[in-house]
Amino acid sequence: MNKTLYCSVAVLALMTSVARAEAITVLVEGGGHSLQQAAADAFTKETGIEVNFVEVPYQGVYDKLSAEIASGTSNYDVATIDVVWNAAFADHVEDLSDLFTDAVRADMPPALVADATVGGKMIGMPAWANAEIVFYRKDLWEDPANQAAFKEKYGYDLVPPATWQQWRDMAAFFTKDGIYGTVVIGGTSEEWMAEVLQAGSPGVILDDAGQVILDNQAHIDALENYRAPLCLDKSVPDNALEISWGEAQNLFYQGQAAMMKFWAHAYKMTPEDSQIAGKVGVAPMIAGSAGIAAIPGPWYNVIPSTSQHKDAARQFIAYLEAHNALGIEAPLGLAATNSAYQSYMGKPGYEHFGPLIETLSAPATKGRPLNKDYQELVDEAVMPAFQGALECEDNVAELLQDAAETARDILGQ
Numbered sequence: 434m435n436k437t438l439y440c441s442v443a444v445l446a447l448m449t450s451v452a453r454a455e456a457i458t459v460l461v462e463g464g465g466h467s468l469q470q471a472a473a474d475a476f477t478k479e480t481g482i483e484v485n486f487v488e489v490p491y492q493g494v495y496d497k498l499s500a501e502i503a504s505g506t507s508n509y510d511v512a513t514i515d516v517v518w519n520a521a522f523a524d525h526v527e528d529l530s531d532l533f534t535d536a537v538r539a540d541m542p543p544a545l546v547a548d549a550t551v552g553g554k555m556i557g558m559p560a561w562a563n564a565e566i567v568f569y570r571k572d573l574w575e576d577p578a579n580q581a582a583f584k585e586k587y588g589y590d591l592v593p594p595a596t597w598q599q600w601r602d603m604a605a606f607f608t609k610d611g612i613y614g615t616v617v618i619g620g621t622s623e624e625w626m627a628e629v630l631q632a633g634s635p636g637v638i639l640d641d642a643g644q645v646i647l648d649n650q651a652h653i654d655a656l657e658n659y660r661a662p663l664c665l666d667k668s669v670p671d672n673a674l675e676i677s678w679g680e681a682q683n684l685f686y687q688g689q690a691a692m693m694k695f696w697a698h699a700y701k702m703t704p705e706d707s708q709i710a711g712k713v714g715v716a717p718m719i720a721g722s723a724g725i726a727a728i729p730g731p732w733y734n735v736i737p738s739t740s741q742h743k744d745a746a747r748q749f750i751a752y753l754e755a756h757n758a759l760g761i762e763a764p765l766g767l768a769a770t771n772s773a774y775q776s777y778m779g780k781p782g783y784e785h786f787g788p789l790i791e792t793l794s795a796p797a798t799k800g801r802p803l804n805k806d807y808q809e810l811v812d813e814a815v816m817p818a819f820q821g822a823l824e825c826e827d828n829v830a831e832l833l834q835d836a837a838e839t840a841r842d843i844l845g846q
Contacts, residue, residue: 456483457510457742457749460498462491465513465732468561468760468767469753476752482745491515498522498737507739510746513560516548516731520803523551527736527743530555532751540770542793544729548800557733558750559769561760564718564727564798565627566788568685568700569593569692571714573607582606593716594692597631597658600719604668607691614668616690617660619823620677622815623728623801624694628655630728630797631721637728638810638840639802645846647814648830648837655721656822656829664825673823685709694718696730697792698765700785717788718795726797731769806843814840 461469466488473484487509489497498512502525514522533555538546545559573579574591583591587602594600604614618624626637634651635641646652662668670676670684682699684690688708703710718727734753736746758773760766766783768774774790777783792798801807818836821827840846 456485457745458485458487458508459749460487460489460494460509460512462494462513463488464765465560467763468765469513471759471762472753472756473749475756475759476749479752480748482748484749494518495521501737501739505739507737507741509737510740510742511749512735512737513732514557514735516729516733516800517807519548519551519556519733520805520807522735523554523556523803525738526556527738527740527747528554528556529558529736529747529750532558532747532754537754540772542729542771542790542798543796544793544798544800545731545769548729548731548803549733551803557735558754559731560734560753561757561765561767562729562731562769562793563696563698563767564729564789564792565624565694566697566718566727566785566792567593567692567716568695569714569716570607570709570712572709572712573691574714579606593714594719595716596719597628597721601658601661601666601668603692604662605666608666608668612688613670613684613690614666615662615692615694616676616681616684617663617669617673617823618676618678618681619673619820620675620680622811622819625655625659625819626801627694627718627727628659628721630726630799631655631719631723632658633721633723633797636799637801638807638815639804643802643804643844645837645840645844647818647840648833652833653830656819656833658721660822660825660829663823674820697785697789698767701766701782702764715785715788717791723797725792725795726799727792727795729793729798729800731800804844809843810840813843 466486477483494514495518501508545562549555549557580591583606594603607614629637629652632651632655634649638647640646663673681693682695685693686704686707700715703713718725734750736743740746757768757770758776761768761777774786778786814836818832821832822829
């Protein structure tokens with residue numbers, strides 16, 4: 434029995450065992466609404482259960498769900514939440530372990546299943562996932578003159594970068610003719626955290642036991658490597674502390690950077706009037722000594738404990754997992770299951786799905802710590818050390834040692 438049929442049978446069995454609700458209400462942010470609308474329409478047609486979306490800005494999801502939990506009210510039957518909130522809401526949502534059949538688990542990147550597991554229960558079902566992959570200018574890489582010059586200088590062929598050293602070499606090589614080789618992002622720390630995993634760390638900031646590991650060798654090596662294009666190679670803009678994802682994306686679209694590491698969904702969003710329209714190539718995230726690794730960006734469907742239509746909510750979540758590919762035609766074009774992505778591979782315009790799946794499924798890929806104090810750890814410990822390193826003056830090991838002490842104080846270790 435194939436997976437889709439298996440899941441459909443499971444959904445139908447669940448439907449017949451419970452009384453139908455006339456409607457359920459789903460709390461979601463804008464992009465998540467569009468990714469789930471097609472599946473919701475199909476679900477309503479098949480079950481008769483109406484699905485009403487309450488669409489709010491990103492932070493509004495956290496705020497409204499928190500307020501509902503605090504007051505004990507029941508406005509939402511399902512909430513679609515960012516993975517960074519999983520730990521905060523784990524004690525206030527239903528256990529969905531029964532929905533994670535062997536077939537479901539086998540059809541998802543392991544990191545997504547791991548991030549659903551908090552406190553011994555499966556607190557949510559992945560609705561879609563994203564990760565940073567490599568974007569590069571095909572016209573620059575395929576130019577015979579560039580290929581010959583690069584081979585002569587570095588001794589190997591000019592191909593999409595796959596390792597730390599290749600990334601630095603190519604960034605340095607393409608810093609010419611009024612453009613930079615790449616961009617160092619200083620406004621957020623996730624790209625550096627990906628390199629921490631590539632360097633072989635068992636986790637970022639914390640290990641699986643919740644102990645602070647900010648000062649381990651992998652964190653040190655990764656931060657030295659991450660700042661090298663800025664501090665040593667001079668192959669990036671020098672205002673890294675002013676650059677976040679949006680600024681990096683714009684520099685690439687404007688033809689001012691030859692390559693970048695960016696969230697995969699952006700492949701289909703290159704402006705038609707961009708200088709690089711039709712010239713963008715994609716590849717899996719770069720690898721360190723531990724191989725390819727990224728920090729996934731999944732969102733999860735959870736059922737608040739206050740929901741009055743829990744059985745119907747479970748039906749809805751199971752249905753969305755079984756029909757996950759229906760969201761790919763939405764503007765963000767994302768899914769959570771391997772089979773959903775694979776169903777689009779080979780289609781023009783979806784060349785980024787292969788690199789995305791390879792990156793999400795890489796053994797070293799791992800989520801951020803599922804800790805309720807995660808944001809405080811980032812704000813008070815990680816960012817001061819990370820941004821201090823990008824000033825190119827301080828000792829990285831000392832910065833991370835200070836950060837680790839701050840993190841241990843926050844957690845009482």
